[in-house]
Amino acid sequence: xxxxxxxxxxxxxxxxxxxxxxxxxxxxxxxxxxxxxxxxxxxxxxxxxxxxxxxxxxxxxxxxxxxxxxxxxxxxxxxxxxxxxxxxxxxxxxxxxxxxxxxxxxxxxxxxxxxxxxxxxxxxxxxxxxxxxxxxxxxxxxxxxxxxxxxxxxxxxxxxxxxxxxxxxxxxxxxxxxxxxxxxxxxxxxxxxxxxxxxxxxxxxxxxxxxxxxxxxxxxxxxxxxxxxxxxxxxxxxxxxxxxxxxxxxxxxxxxxxxxxxxxxxxxxxxxxxxxxxxxxxxxxxxxxxxxxxxxxxxxxxxxxxxxxxxxxxxxxxxxxxxxxxxxxxxxxxxxxxxxxxxxxxxxxxxxxxxxxxxxxxxxxxxxxxxxxxxxxxxxxxxxxxxxxxxxxxxxxxxxxxxxxxxxxxxxxxxxxxxxxxxxxxxxxxxxxxxxxxxxxxxxxxxxxxxxxxxxxxxxxxxxxxxxxxxxxxxxxxxxxxxxxxxxxxxxxxxxxxxxxxxxxxxxxxxxxxxxxxxxxxxxxxxxxxxxxxxxxxxxxxxxxxxxxxxxxxxxxxxxxxxxxxxxxxxxxxxxxxxxxxxxxx
Amino acid sequence: xxxxxxxxxxxxxxxxxxxxxxxxxxxxxxxxxxxxxxxxxxxxxxxxxxxxxxxxxxxxxxxxxxxxxxxxxxxxxxxxxxxxxxxxxxxxxxxxxxxxxxxxxxxxxxxxxxxxxxxxxxxxxxxxxxxxxxxxxxxxxxxxxxxxxxxxxxxxxxxxxxxxxxxxxxxxxxxxxxxxxxxxxxxxxxxxxxxxxxxxxxxxxxxxxxxxxxxxxxxxxxxxxxxxxxxxxxxxxxxxxxxxxxxxxxxxxxxxxxxxxxxxxxxxxxxxxxxxxxxxxxxxxxxxxxxxxxxxxxxxxxxxxxxxxxxxxxxxxxxxxxxxxxxxxxxxxxxxxxxxxxxxxxxxxx
Numbered sequence: 033x034x035x036x037x038x039x040x041x042x043x044x045x046x047x048x049x050x051x052x053x054x055x056x057x058x059x060x061x062x063x064x065x066x067x068x069x070x071x072x073x074x075x076x077x078x079x080x081x082x083x084x085x086x087x088x089x090x091x092x093x094x095x096x097x098x099x100x101x102x103x104x105x106x107x108x109x110x111x112x113x114x115x116x117x118x119x120x121x122x123x124x125x126x127x128x129x130x131x132x133x134x135x136x137x138x139x140x141x142x143x144x145x146x147x148x149x150x151x152x153x154x155x156x157x158x159x160x161x162x163x164x165x166x167x168x169x170x171x172x173x174x175x176x177x178x179x180x181x182x183x184x185x186x187x188x189x190x191x192x193x194x195x196x197x198x199x200x201x202x203x204x205x206x207x208x209x210x211x212x213x214x215x216x217x218x219x220x221x222x223x224x225x226x227x228x229x230x231x232x233x234x235x236x237x238x239x240x241x242x243x244x245x246x247x248x249x250x251x252x253x254x255x256x257x258x259x260x261x262x263x264x265x266x267x268x269x270x271x272x273x274x275x276x277x278x279x280x281x282x283x284x285x286x287x288x289x290x291x292x293x294x295x296x297x298x299x300x301x302x303x304x305x306x307x308x309x310x311x312x313x314x315x316x317x318x319x320x321x322x323x324x325x326x327x328x329x330x331x332x333x334x335x336x337x338x339x340x341x342x343x344x345x346x347x348x349x350x351x352x353x354x355x356x357x358x359x360x361x362x363x364x365x366x367x368x369x370x371x372x373x374x375x376x377x378x379x380x381x382x383x384x385x386x387x388x389x390x391x392x393x394x395x396x397x398x399x400x401x402x403x404x405x406x407x408x409x410x411x412x413x414x415x416x417x418x419x420x421x422x423x424x425x426x427x428x429x430x431x432x433x434x435x436x437x438x439x440x441x442x443x444x445x446x447x448x449x450x451x452x453x454x455x456x457x458x459x460x461x462x463x464x465x466x467x468x469x470x471x472x473x474x475x476x477x478x479x480x481x482x483x484x485x486x487x488x489x490x491x492x493x494x495x496x497x498x499x500x501x502x503x504x505x506x507x508x509x510x511x512x513x514x515x516x517x518x519x520x521x522x523x524x525x526x527x528x529x530x531x532x533x534x535x536x537x538x539x540x541x542x543x544x545x546x547x548x549x550x551x552x553x554x555x556x557x558x559x560x561x562x563x564x565x566x567x568x569x570x571x572x573x574x575x576x577x578x579x580x581x582x583x584x585x586x587x588x589x590x591x592x593x594x595x596x597x598x599x600x601x602x603x604x605x606x607x608x609x610x611x612x613x614x615x616x617x618x
Numbered sequence: 619x620x621x622x623x624x625x626x627x628x629x630x631x632x633x634x635x636x637x638x639x640x641x642x643x644x645x646x647x648x649x650x651x652x653x654x655x656x657x658x659x660x661x662x663x664x665x666x667x668x669x670x671x672x673x674x675x676x677x678x679x680x681x682x683x684x685x686x687x688x689x690x691x692x693x694x695x696x697x698x699x700x701x702x703x704x705x706x707x708x709x710x711x712x713x714x715x716x717x718x719x720x721x722x723x724x725x726x727x728x729x730x731x732x733x734x735x736x737x738x739x740x741x742x743x744x745x746x747x748x749x750x751x752x753x754x755x756x757x758x759x760x761x762x763x764x765x766x767x768x769x770x771x772x773x774x775x776x777x778x779x780x781x782x783x784x785x786x787x788x789x790x791x792x793x794x795x796x797x798x799x800x801x802x803x804x805x806x807x808x809x810x811x812x813x814x815x816x817x818x819x820x821x822x823x824x825x826x827x828x829x830x831x832x833x834x835x836x837x838x839x840x841x842x843x844x845x846x847x848x849x850x851x852x853x854x855x856x857x858x859x860x861x862x863x864x865x866x867x868x869x870x871x872x873x874x875x876x877x878x879x880x881x882x883x884x885x886x887x888x889x890x891x892x893x894x895x896x897x898x899x900x901x902x903x904x905x906x907x908x909x910x911x912x913x914x915x916x917x918x919x920x921x922x923x924x925x926x927x928x929x930x931x932x933x934x935x936x937x938x939x940x941x942x943x944x945x946x947x948x949x950x951x952x953x954x955x956x957x958x959x960x961x962x963x964x965x966x967x968x
Contacts, residue, residue: 074620075906091620091906175669178729182667209669212722212729218641218663377833381853384833385920388768388851391622391962392919393944399921400942449942 043069044489045104045111046482047089047127047291048298049076049284051327052390054088056096057482058104058122061490066483068502072096075391078131084283085131111290125291126485129284130298130328132277134161134345138186138223140210141167142203142233143194151192153421154228154257156342158269158297159328160188166210168194168202174209181213186223187276188269189214191237193229203236211240220279222246224272228257228265248272259337266341270300294485299323299330299343301481302443308487309441310334317470318426318437321480322460324407324444326390329414335423335437342418346410358413363406374398379405404455407446411463433467433513433594435568440466441503443475448504454618457507457585458609465596467513468568469578472506505551507585513594514565514572518542522565522591526558544615545589553582585616619945620906623966624916625764626864630903632764632891633748637755638739644756645738650747652758654776654874657738658747659755666732672702672712673726680726687728689720701728740774742876743891762894763868764903765849765861767827768918769836770877770888773845777824779873779892781805781866786924787856790828792817799823803873803890805865808854809835815842825875827865827890829857829924845877847888855924858916859952860967868892907966914967915949917959926967927951933958 044059044066054076059066072095077088090109097105103120104112112121137160139151155163164184166177189210214222224246227237234251241247248268252261274295278285288295306321313319318335333340346359363380382402386392394400419434426435440460442448447456457472479502512523521538527547528534539545549555560575561567569576580587592612599605636658643660646652673683688700695701695714703711714730722729745760780802782790788807792814800822809831815838818826825845830853839846849861857865871892879888909915913929927949936946936958944960951957 075622077906087906095619173669175667175729178667178669182663208725208727212669212727216667216721216729220639220641221663380833382920384836385851385853385918385923389918389963393942393960393962395919395938395959395963396921399919452942 042124043102043104043115043122044124044126044486045122045291046479046486047092047125047287048478048482049085049089049127049129049131049281049287050298050325051078051131052076054085054092055478056089056092057477057479058096058100058102059482059486061486064490066486066502068477068479069102070096070100071477072099076131078281085281086283086286089283089287113290113292124294124486124489126294126296126482126489127287127291128296128298128301128481128485129274129277129281129287130159130325132159132280135159135187135273135276136161136184137163138181138184138189139163139165140189140191140207141165141194142192142206142229143168151190153262153341154190154265154269156344156421157266158188158273159299159343159345161345168206177209178213178216181210182216185217185221188272189223189225191225191227191229193227193233193237200232200236203233204240207237207240214241214244224248224275226250226265226268226272228252246275262339266303270297273297273300296485298481299328299341301484302330303332303339303341303484304488305480305484306332306334306441307339308484309439310336310437313438317435318423319439319441320426320436320464321441321443322411322447323442323475323480324410324446326446329410329444331414331418333418333422333426333437335425338423338425340418340421340423342414342421344414344417358416359410362409362413374402374405378402382406400452400455403446404452404459407456408459408463410446411459415463428467428513431467431513431594433465435468436464436466436470438470439473440464440470441473441475441480442506443478443480445478448474448476448478453504453506453584454613454616457588458613458616458618461509461588461590462596465511465594466509467511467566467594469508469510471508471583474504474506475502476504477502505581505583507583508549508580508587510557510559510567510587510589511594512539512561512565512567512589512591514561514563516541516563516565520563522562523567523589524560524562525589527555527587528558529553529555539589539591541591542593543589543591544612545591546585546615546617547587547589549580549582549586551582551584555580555582557587588616619909619961621909621915621961621964621966623904623907623968625766625903625968626861627903627968628763628864628867629894630762630764632743632745632760632762632889632903633757634743634760635751635755635757636739636742637751638737641753642739642755644750644753646747646756648747648750651745652741652747653744654741654774654876656741658741658758659739661737663736666734667721668716668718668730668732670701670712670715670728670730671726672728675712676703676705676710678705678726683726684724687723689714689723689728691720691723693720694718695720695730742774742878743874743889744776744872744893760874760891760893763864763871763890763892765827765864765868765890765892767847767849767877767879767888767890768851769848770879771839771842771846772878773825773843774874774876774878775803775824775845776872776874777801777803779803779805779865779868779871779890781869783807783857783862785856786829786859786862790814790826795821795823797821803827803875807857810854811835812838815839815844815846818842819844825873825877827875829861830855845875845888847875847877847890850923851918851920853920853923858924858926860914860916860926865890903968909947909961909964909966915947915964916967917949917963918965919963922959922963925951927957929964930956932961 048055056072058069072092074091321332323330329344331342523539557578564573566572673680699714701712718730718732721731745758749757790806803825805827833852877888931948
């Protein structure tokens with residue numbers, strides 16, 4: 033190798049500015065795979081006594097440089113881009129951001145009928161917190177309407193047309209107070225305006241708002257936002273989200289310049305990563321992604337072109353408007369707890385203190401249990417919310433179960449901490465109750481969102497772009513569905529490991545069994561369900577052969593039943609939880 | 619990894635920005651001395667309005683009504699002032715139904731911004747205005763002791779600092795409150811009584827600083843008019859020794875308690891500033907710093923709140939007794955006990 037002319041570096045830098053932590057990751061793209069070279073982290077310095085996010089970014093970059101030994105900061109601590117003659121610097125830099133308060137959305141419907149259910153999908157497609165809805169069927173005085181809009185100070189105004197042709201003068205009369213209110217807002221408070229509707233309505237609405245620099249029209253003939261239309265609306269919302277964050281977050285504009293404009297919402301990166309996985313995997317069973325962060329929970333389901341996206345900002349502080357009431361209700365209910373020896377007050381106390389000290393980790397075993405319990409409560413809450421919107425292709429025809437596809441990609445430190453994996457896995461199984469066969473993969477480096485963005489700069493759409501060396505294969509899970517009494521054998525499993533070892537076992541109804549198969553090993557499973565149990569291999573009673581790879585927790589056969597029914601008695605519930613956790617090695 | 623810095627410091631130069639998100643009117647000038655409760659910034663934007671359909675009221679078209687407007691945009695009007703007209707045989711007019719300012723007069727409509735007291739941001743600490751931030755706010759500098767908290771209920775007030783605890787784990791109960799404590803900022807330990815806040819407000823107590831309280835009391839603290847600040851967090855936790863000593867040394871001093879806490883947008887912490895001697899300047903303060911052996915640190919996280927220690931060594935990633943793996947440090951408690959603790963559970967004490 034000629035050292036005077038070293039090969040050009042393709043190092044790619046991915047920055048993620050989270051609510052609590054700013055993370056810089058250095059990747060080396062080799063053979064369509066992004067290899068993680070190193071990570072640097074620092075607290076996100078958002079608005080702290082006059083500081084802006086650049087301080088946290090600089091500290092994270094310095095740590096990354098120290099960790100990797102590579103040089104990509106110049107003497108003025110500026111990013112070297114593109115790669116210098118000496119081979120220093122990075123070829124590509126991208127950034128994602130999830131920091132910032134929940135967005136306020138004003139939803140204005142031009143329909144005289146009930147609200148379009150599609151709108152709920154769209155409002156969940158970004159970091160939406162409070163939503164205020166106005167409709168032409170509302171009887172409200174114009175001045176009161178103006179005041180309501182001015183007091184609310186929305187970040188986004190989403191104007192949705194109606195399915196009928198619409199009375200133009202009625203639309204104009206209804207929107208006039210909205211126009212006035214927005215005109216009165218100072219420049220800095222001007223919201224982004226997204227219009228979705230047919231061409232005729234678009235003309236009317238545009239005449240009112242076209243002078244606004246933040247008007248985004250999306251003409252469509254039908255309000256049945258599916259497929260491409262929904263994707264386009266989501267793309268516009270992602271762009272709108274960044275516009276808002278650039279105004280809200282000091283220093284973010286400069287970060288955007290550093291990455292040459294490649295700044296996206298973090299959820300968008302994660303969403304793209306899931307889309308790539310979904311399109312590229314041969315099994316075509318669909319994929320699910322879950323990200324539980326400090327302030328936001330994200331749930332994504334992709335099956336063919338049907339995509340479900342749910343973003344749930346969680347409460348910043350109980351006492352403010354409850355953004356996820358299901359979570360708060362469960363947090364305050366002793367009945368919802370399953371873990372060993374926990375009181376409702378101890379769980380609540382730990383949760384509130386964690387809001388005060390978000391960097392803190394559980395120190396004792398009971399704190400670890402409480403963390404797992406809180407994660408379980410969060411998962412239950414968002415699964416309940418998101419279930420009805422999940423892609424139809426992932427919903428079973430009987431029983432209303434969801435397969436969740438394969439793999440289930442889990443991100444966010446809440447669920448991926450390396451020493452709570454058994455608890456996280458059990459929380460996932462208990463909340464999601466998958467059916468059939470799937471795998472659970474954890475994004476231990478929180479790299480999924482960054483990879484989803486980096487992949488858009490790579491012409492290959494192979495899922496290998498998401499290098500599975502970056503992700504931890506947590507478990508293969510087999511979930512039989514059927515009816516029989518507890519203790520009845522329902523599934524025969526014969527495992528033949530590549531090294532020749534063999535084992536046969538019968539799984540009984542009510543049991544949670546684990547077959548260890550370490551990472552690096554592979555095996556063939558021969559599955560034979562009894563009593564017409566369905567394991568997702570083509571119908572009730574149908575079995576077959578499955579090739580599996582080793583994983584941290586091995587092969588889990590969850591025969592506890594679907595739906596899972598937890599005992600009412602708390603002591604029995606705790607005993608059941610302890611037993612299941614013990615089976616998973618927790 | 620950098621760690622947050624918590625200040626319990628007897629002599630410091632404290633510099634704080636006081637800003638409003640909307641375009642704002644600055645009410646003070648550079649060099650001005652302000653008190654804790656003095657308004658320094660005022661919201662320009664008021665959101666109570668009255669919309670009058672002048673065209674309809676005058677019985678004319680919108681275009682014609684525009685020609686009949688008597689009050690121009692920006693004009694302040696009082697009740698019954700002429701806004702539009704007269705027109706027609708009957709000399710129809712539109713008069714102001716309330717006092718305000720004309721902010722819009724177009725398309726036959728008049729929008730009045732009603733006279734309302736705009737939101738004013740208080741100084742939050744006594745000091746000198748050293749800088750102005752255009753259309754946004756001010757920078758204020760103060761000198762004295764600084765004690766930072768973990769949570770606050772958003773209120774601001776000032777009074778004489780009155781420690782009401784002889785031990786860091788003292789429990790504050792309503793029976794000790796009375797009118798004799800009027801004008802004081804109480805400093806105490808743990809609180810378990812919801813009625814305490816309202817009782818304090820009734821007795822003209824200016825503020826309450828606690829080490830901790832039950833989570834259920836947060837709603838009561840949020841609903842009271844006096845500032846409430848927690849130094850440790852929620853649950854039953856004693857005050858850490860460093861805070862205890864600093865607060866005891868501030869007894870009798872005039873204190874400004876700013877219990878604002880906006881974790882969602884800014885990581886501003888609630889604070890007590892105790893007035894220092896005139897002209898006495900202290901060290902500049904950091905919000906984050908790199909941990910190093912010898913640092914005094916306080917422990918955070920539910921089971922360790924209220925304890926302080928000394929950082930002995932940084933260990934890098936270790937596996938803790940609860941099988942968690944994290945970047946950690948070896949710390950030593952005052953009794954000599956050595957413990958390994960995740961860095962995320964430490965704050966540097968200053």
